[in-house]
Amino acid sequence: MDANWIAIAASIVLQSSPLIIAVCGETLSERAGVVNLSLDGSLLLSAMAGFAAAYVSNSLLLGFLAGAGVGALMALVVAFGSLALRQSQVAVGFVLTLLGDSLSAFLGQNFTRLPGIWVPRLPIPWLKDIPVLGPIVFNQDLVVYFALVLTLASTWWIFHSRPGLALRSAGERPEAAFARGVAVRKLRYAYAVLGGALVGVAGAAYSLDVKIGWAEGHTRGLGWIALAIVIFGGWSPLRGALGVLLFVATRSVISVVLQRSLGESSVVVLNALPWLLMLLVLLVVSGRLGGQLLARLPAPLQRPLRGLMQAAPPAALGAELKEG
Amino acid sequence: MRVELDKISKSFGPVQANRGISLTFEAGRIYGLLGENGAGKSTLMKILSGYQTPDSGRILLDAVPQQFRSPLDALAAGIGMLYQDPLDVPPFTVLENYLLGQPGGLAIPRRTAADQLRQLGQHYGFDVHPHERIEDLSLGERQQLELLRLLSGGAQLLILDEPTTGISAEQKSVLFNSLRDLARKERKTLILVSHKLEEVQDLCDQAIVLRQGDYVGGAKLPCPSRKLVNLMFAELPRRAPRPRPVAGTPQLELRDLVVRTPRLALQPVDLSLHAGEVLGLAGLEGNGQELLLRACAGLLPLAGGELRLAGQRQPRLDYLAARKLGLHYLAAGRLEEGLVSGMTLAEHMALVSQNGLFVDRAASRAQTRRQIKQYQIVARPGSRVEELSGGNQQRVLFGLLPDDAQLILAEHPTRGLDLRSSDWIWQQLDLRRREGAAILFLSADLDELLERSDRIAVFSGGRMSRLLDARQTSLNELGHLIGGGA
Numbered sequence A: 001m002d003a004n005w006i007a008i009a010a011s012i013v014l015q016s017s018p019l020i021i022a023v024c025g026e027t028l029s030e031r032a033g034v035v036n037l038s039l040d041g042s043l044l045l046s047a048m049a050g051f052a053a054a055y056v057s058n059s060l061l062l063g064f065l066a067g068a069g070v071g072a073l074m075a076l077v078v079a080f081g082s083l084a085l086r087q088s089q090v091a092v093g094f095v096l097t098l099l100g101d102s103l104s105a106f107l108g109q110n111f112t113r114l115p116g117i118w119v120p121r122l123p124i125p126w127l128k129d130i131p132v133l134g135p136i137v138f139n140q141d142l143v144v145y146f147a148l149v150l151t152l153a154s155t156w157w158i159f160h161s162r163p164g165l166a167l168r169s170a171g172e173r174p175e176a177a178f179a180r181g182v183a184v185r186k187l188r189y190a191y192a193v194l195g196g197a198l199v200g201v202a203g204a205a206y207s208l209d210v211k212i213g214w215a216e217g218h219t220r221g222l223g224w225i226a227l228a229i230v231i232f233g234g235w236s237p238l239r240g241a242l243g244v245l246l247f248v249a250t251r252s253v254i255s256v257v258l259q260r261s262l263g264e265s266s267v268v269v270l271n272a273l274p275w276l277l278m279l280l281v282l283l284v285v286s287g288r289l290g291g292q293l294l295a296r297l298p299a300p301l302q303r304p305l306r307g308l309m310q311a312a313p314p315a316a317l318g319a320e321l322k323e324g
Numbered sequence B: 001m002r003v004e005l006d007k008i009s010k011s012f013g014p015v016q017a018n019r020g021i022s023l024t025f026e027a028g029r030i031y032g033l034l035g036e037n038g039a040g041k042s043t044l045m046k047i048l049s050g051y052q053t054p055d056s057g058r059i060l061l062d063a064v065p066q067q068f069r070s071p072l073d074a075l076a077a078g079i080g081m082l083y084q085d086p087l088d089v090p091p092f093t094v095l096e097n098y099l100l101g102q103p104g105g106l107a108i109p110r111r112t113a114a115d116q117l118r119q120l121g122q123h124y125g126f127d128v129h130p131h132e133r134i135e136d137l138s139l140g141e142r143q144q145l146e147l148l149r150l151l152s153g154g155a156q157l158l159i160l161d162e163p164t165t166g167i168s169a170e171q172k173s174v175l176f177n178s179l180r181d182l183a184r185k186e187r188k189t190l191i192l193v194s195h196k197l198e199e200v201q202d203l204c205d206q207a208i209v210l211r212q213g214d215y216v217g218g219a220k221l222p223c224p225s226r227k228l229v230n231l232m233f234a235e236l237p238r239r240a241p242r243p244r245p246v247a248g249t250p251q252l253e254l255r256d257l258v259v260r261t262p263r264l265a266l267q268p269v270d271l272s273l274h275a276g277e278v279l280g281l282a283g284l285e286g287n288g289q290e291l292l293l294r295a296c297a298g299l300l301p302l303a304g305g306e307l308r309l310a311g312q313r314q315p316r317l318d319y320l321a322a323r324k325l326g327l328h329y330l331a332a333g334r335l336e337e338g339l340v341s342g343m344t345l346a347e348h349m350a351l352v353s354q355n356g357l358f359v360d361r362a363a364s365r366a367q368t369r370r371q372i373k374q375y376q377i378v379a380r381p382g383s384r385v386e387e388l389s390g391g392n393q394q395r396v397l398f399g400l401l402p403d404d405a406q407l408i409l410a411e412h413p414t415r416g417l418d419l420r421s422s423d424w425i426w427q428q429l430d431l432r433r434r435e436g437a438a439i440l441f442l443s444a445d446l447d448e449l450l451e452r453s454d455r456i457a458v459f460s461g462g463r464m465s466r467l468l469d470a471r472q473t474s475l476n477e478l479g480h481l482i483g484g485g486a
Helices: A001-030 A040-058 A059-081 A087-106 A133-138 A142-160 A162-172 A176-181 A185-211 A222-232 A237-261 A264-268 A274-284 A286-296 A299-309 B041-048 B069-078 B093-099 B112-126 B140-150 B169-184 B195-201 B225-232 B289-296 B319-324 B335-340 B345-353 B359-374 B390-400 B420-436 B446-452 B475-482
Strands: B003-012 B017-027 B030-034 B055-059 B064-066 B079-082 B157-161 B189-193 B206-211 B213-220 B249-259 B265-273 B278-282 B304-309 B327-330 B407-411 B439-444 B455-462
Touching: A001 A040, A001 A133, A001 A142, A001 A162, A001 A185, A001 A237, A040 A059, A040 A176, A040 A185, A040 A222, A059 A087, A059 A185, A142 A162, A142 A185, A142 A237, A142 B017, A162 A176, A162 A185, A162 B093, A162 B169, A176 A185, A176 B069, A185 A222, A185 B390, A222 A237, A222 A274, A237 A274, A274 B420, B003 B041, B017 B041, B017 B213, B030 B041, B030 B195, B030 B225, B041 B079, B041 B157, B041 B189, B041 B213, B069 B079, B079 B140, B093 B140, B112 B140, B112 B169, B140 B157, B140 B169, B169 B189, B169 B195, B189 B195, B195 B225, B206 B225, B213 B225, B225 B475, B249 B289, B249 B439, B265 B289, B265 B304, B265 B439, B278 B289, B278 B475, B289 B407, B289 B439, B289 B455, B319 B327, B335 B390, B335 B446, B345 B359, B345 B390, B359 B390, B390 B420, B420 B439, B420 B446, B446 B475, B455 B475
Parallel strands: B030 B189, B030 B206, B079 B157, B157 B189, B278 B439, B278 B455, B327 B407, B407 B439
Antiparallel strands: B003 B017, B003 B055, B055 B064, B206 B213, B249 B265, B249 B304
C-alpha cells in the first residue's frame, strides 16, 4: 500500500480513538438504561478541564483524571436526576449539554490557545513491524491502544460475561432483573458514572492528543456524533467503533480528495456526506433489505452476521425505574 | 414445606386489599385461589412471594416466621411466583435468561451450563433449546422456562398467576401434567390463581375464595361450580321489575364474527341488538367479552365474519367512522382512554363539539356549565378531569356523549362507583334507551347484569353462550355458564 494512504489510515485511527472511547462509555450507560444526553457538553467541559489540569500540573495523568472526574460528575447528575428525583433523562441531559458548553467557555478563558503538553507516541515493539497493520494501529499512542482494548473488553463484558447479563437485563427488563436479585438502581448509577468517566477521558484525549490545546467550542458537535453512533452501532461497542471509523474515514477521504480537486467551500457542503453514507448503511443493516441480503448468504455466515446486525434499543432505556 | 399466612393485612391508600387473611398451605397439595378482580388475590400472592411487604401479619414456613425483603429472599426461602407475563428478558437467549442472577465466575461456561439446562428440562418433561431467543418463543414455552428457573432456585411452593391465559391447549396439558407430578412426586405446594373455574376444578385439590379483601371460604374440589360462584359474588337484594323493551330496528348485527388476539381467539359470534334494547355481557375477565365489545367499536380488527351497523355492512370499521354512524364507546379506563388528563372540562367540551382553528372559550364554558347542571357533576368548567372522583368522571363522559347516539358500548359502566353514582348512570342509560339507543355493556357484577339487561350473553374461554333472557335466568345459571358449563 502507498505510504501516503498508510499515513492517512493511521491518522483516521488516531482521530477516531476519542470518539470510540466516548461511544463505548455511552453504550455502557445506555445498556443499563440511562441515556446520558449531555455528551456534547461533557466532552467540551472535560476537554477544557483535562487541558487545564495537565497545563497547570504538567502531568498528563492528572489531565486525564480531571477529564474523567468531570465526565463522571455530569453523568452522576443525569443519573441522580432520573433515579432519585424521577426527572426526565432527556431534559436533564439537554440542560447539562448547554451548561457544559457555556461553562467550558467561561472557565477555559485563561487557557485559550496556550501551548500545552500532549500524549507522546508509543510504538509497540514487534507489532509495529507487521506490514500495513503495524504502522496503522501499533505505531500510535496510549489513547489509541486504550480505545482498542476498551472496545474489545467492553464488548466481551456486555455480551459474554456474567455481570454483562445483569447489565443488559437492567436496561431491557428491570423488573425481571430485580426478581433475580440484581440491584438495578445501584447498577444503573455505577454504569452511568463509569460511562460518564469514559466520556470525560475522551474529552481529555481531544485536548491532549488529537486536537491538542483548548479554545472555546473545541469539540462542539462531536458529542452529538457519538450519541448518533451509539444508535448506529446497535448498542454494541464493537459495531460502534466500526461506525466511528467509517464516519471519520469518509470525512477524511472526502476532504483529502476534494481539497485536491475542488475549492474549500464545497468541502464544507460535502461534510454532510459521511452522514448520508451512515444513513444508507443503517438502512441496509437494520431494514428489510438487510434481511433479504442475509437470506442469500451461506448458512454458517448468517448466524454471526444476524447477531451483528441486530439493533434494537434496550427496552427500558430512559424509562423511570419503579420501586419493586 | 408447610406455609402459613397469619392475619395478613395490606392497604393501598383508602383501599383495603387484604383484611386479616389467615391461610395454611400443606406440602403436596394444589390450591386454587379464586376471586373477582379487586378481591385481593394478587396482593396476597405478591406479599407471599416477596414483591410487597404486608402492613401487618406474618408468613411462617414450617412454623418459622419469615421476612421477605425481595423476591430473591422469598425464592431463597422456597417460594417462587410465576407471572402471567413471565419475568424474563426477551432479547436474551434461553441460556442467558436462565443464568441471569445465578452466582458464578466472571465468564460464562456456556457449554456446561447449556447441558445442565437441557438436563433440567428433561427432568421436568420440557423441551429446552438453550440458544434460542426468548422473544422467539411462545408464551407457554416462556412459562416452562420460568418454572425451571424457579425450581432450580429451590422453590418448594409455586404460585402460578393465570398460567393458562394465552397458551395452547397442548401446552396447557403439558403444564398441568408437570404440575400434578410436582405435587404428587416431589411434594411441592402449588397455588393456582385463576379466573377459569373448570381449570381449578380439573387441577386443584382445594379452592380458596377471596372477596373484597376478605377470605370468605374454601371448598374441597371437585365441587359444584355454583358453590364457588356463590362464594365469589356476594348476593344482593332481588331486582325490581322493569318494563319490557320495545324492540325497534336492528342497530348492531353480527354474523360469524371472529376476533383474534395473541392471548385469546373469540369463537364465531352471532348476535343482533335492536334499538331500545340492553344487552349485557358476562364472564370472568379475559374470557372474550372485552374483545367483542372492542371489535364492535372498531378498536380491534375483525378476523372474519360480518358486522352491520344500522343495517349497513361495515367490512372495515374504524372508531372515527363508527362515531359518525352514532356509535359511542365508554371505556373502562376513564382517565386512560375516555378523558384527557390535564385538560379542563370546558376544553373537553370544545374538543368534541367545536371545529375550526379557534376555541370559543365563552361558548364552551357556557355549554359546560349547562352539562354540569344537567349531569350533576361536582366540578367547575375550569376543573381538570383528573381532579374529579370516579363517579364525576363518568358523569363527564356521559355529558360528552352526543344526543344522537344510536349505539352505546360501555365497558364496566359502574366499576368503582358508589351506589348513588351507579344508579344515576343507569338512569341516564335508561333515558337513552327510551330515546331509541341500543346499549351493549359488559360488567363483572352479576347483579348489575341481571338487573339492568334485557338479555345476557356469557363468555367462557372465548366462547359465547346462548342468549339468556335476563328475566328468566338466575345467578345460579350465570355461575354455571361462567364456569364453562353449557
